[in-house]
Amino acid sequence: MTGLPQPSAELGLREGYHSPQVDVEVRLNTNESPYPPPPEWYEALAGELGDIALNRYPDREATRLRGALAQWHGVGAAQVFAANGSNEVLQCIYLAYGGPGRKVLIFEPTYALHSHIAHLTGTEVVQAPRAGDFSVDATVAVELVRKERPAMVMLCSPNNPTGTPEKRETVLEILDAAAGEALVVVDEAYGQFASWSAIDLVADDVALAVVRTYSKTWGMAGLRLGYTVAPSPVVEVLGRVALPYHLDSLKQAAGRLALQFSAHMEAHVSAIVSERQRLVDELSRLDVDVWPSEANFVLWRPRKKGASQVWQELVGRSVLVRDISSAPGLAGYLRTTVGAPEENSRFLAAVTEVLS
Numbered sequence: 043m044t045g046l047p048q049p050s051a052e053l054g055l056r057e058g059y060h061s062p063q064v065d066v067e068v069r070l071n072t073n074e075s076p077y078p079p080p081p082e083w084y085e086a087l088a089g090e091l092g093d094i095a096l097n098r099y100p101d102r103e104a105t106r107l108r109g110a111l112a113q114w115h116g117v118g119a120a121q122v123f124a125a126n127g128s129n130e131v132l133q134c135i136y137l138a139y140g141g142p143g144r145k146v147l148i149f150e151p152t153y154a155l156h157s158h159i160a161h162l163t164g165t166e167v168v169q170a171p172r173a174g175d176f177s178v179d180a181t182v183a184v185e186l187v188r189k190e191r192p193a194m195v196m197l198c199s200p201n202n203p204t205g206t207p208e209k210r211e212t213v214l215e216i217l218d219a220a221a222g223e224a225l226v227v228v229d230e231a232y233g234q235f236a237s238w239s240a241i242d243l244v245a246d247d248v249a250l251a252v253v254r255t256y257s258k259t260w261g262m263a264g265l266r267l268g269y270t271v272a273p274s275p276v277v278e279v280l281g282r283v284a285l286p287y288h289l290d291s292l293k294q295a296a297g298r299l300a301l302q303f304s305a306h307m308e309a310h311v312s313a314i315v316s317e318r319q320r321l322v323d324e325l326s327r328l329d330v331d332v333w334p335s336e337a338n339f340v341l342w343r344p345r346k347k348g349a350s351q352v353w354q355e356l357v358g359r360s361v362l363v364r365d366i367s368s369a370p371g372l373a374g375y376l377r378t379t380v381g382a383p384e385e386n387s388r389f390l391a392a393v394t395e396v397l398s
């Protein structure tokens with residue numbers, strides 16, 4: 043016995059990505075949808091199951107799924123790449139456009155996976171701060187793109203964990219500065235909750251990839267399916283870094299069939315958007331700072347009590363939110379996912395008690 047070899051240096055330095063799971067009644071910590079997919083979707087999937095030849099490898103090109111997504115977005119099927127969750131989409135983008143000797147520009151605070159996957163793929167991270175309102179300052183971004191010449195620029199709109207959308211103008215200015223040298227990625231995991239989408243800007247001669255997921259708006263976090271709408275040459279490259287047959291047959295069918303029930307998803311999105319307003323309004327009456335959000339969560343900060351203490355006292359009332367107060371630039375902050383009305387009421391009652 044001589045022991046085990048050390049993992050690569052990049053890995054040794056970093057912890058994995060975890061959201062603590064605690065056994066509580068009201069879970070408002072991971073931005074999932076409170077609503078499962080409709081029974082009609084389960085029926086449609088069950089109806090197709092018998093026809094899926096699981097002894098055969100899946101359609102490697104995911105032709106029908108990509109065709110359905112392309113139609114849904116009004117783009118070409120060659121402009122859609124799908125993978126196991128948008129995290130895997132991002133990993134493929136990093137493998138293809140990042141890597142050793144290349145830089146990615148990331149505006150903090152943002153989704154932790156953007157820098158995590160950068161480290162895993164040996165991509166150098168250039169960290170840039172956000173403006174006071176948590177938006178990306180276009181002037182700062184353009185300067186950094188010119189100075190650092192990154193291979194990738196990561197944007198997140200609306201941004202997790204702040205809920206801030208980027209302006210269309212900001213994306214256009216960054217694209218202009220990148221001038222085809224950098225791939226601009228807009229992570230739109232919360233895109234359907236927002237007032238605009240960058241998908242309209244995607245074209246084969248524009249270095250823009252917009253990433254979407256089934257995990258949040260579609261209420262299908264358990265399915266692990268995400269995709270990007272990007273120039274077809276980019277999609278072709280992503281197909282080369284993905285593992286062969288990475289997307290199983292069941293998932294391809296499930297994701298395609300979901301699009302037939304989009305009215306159901308959209309109704310839930312509007313319900314969540316109006317509940318989001320209720321959370322913001324009610325929180326504003328308490329001794330907390332609340333940030334406007336275009337996503338399915340709300341960023342807030344107790345003014346007189348520490349975030350971790352408030353988090354703990356909420357857990358004591360069987361309500362779990364996300365304590366993000368240890369992230370850089372987010373001292374004192376908590377993030378609450380918008381849940382079903384009764385869950386939000388439970389949260390509001392608990393937080394009112396804790397802060398009074």
Ligand SMILES: *Cc1c(COP(=O)(O)O)cnc(C)c1O
Nearest residue numbers: 127128129153202231255257268
């Ligand atoms: C939740 C989230 C994702 C989703 O990742 P999946 O792998 O699709 O579940 C991606 N980006 C952001 C910013 C998120 O908050």
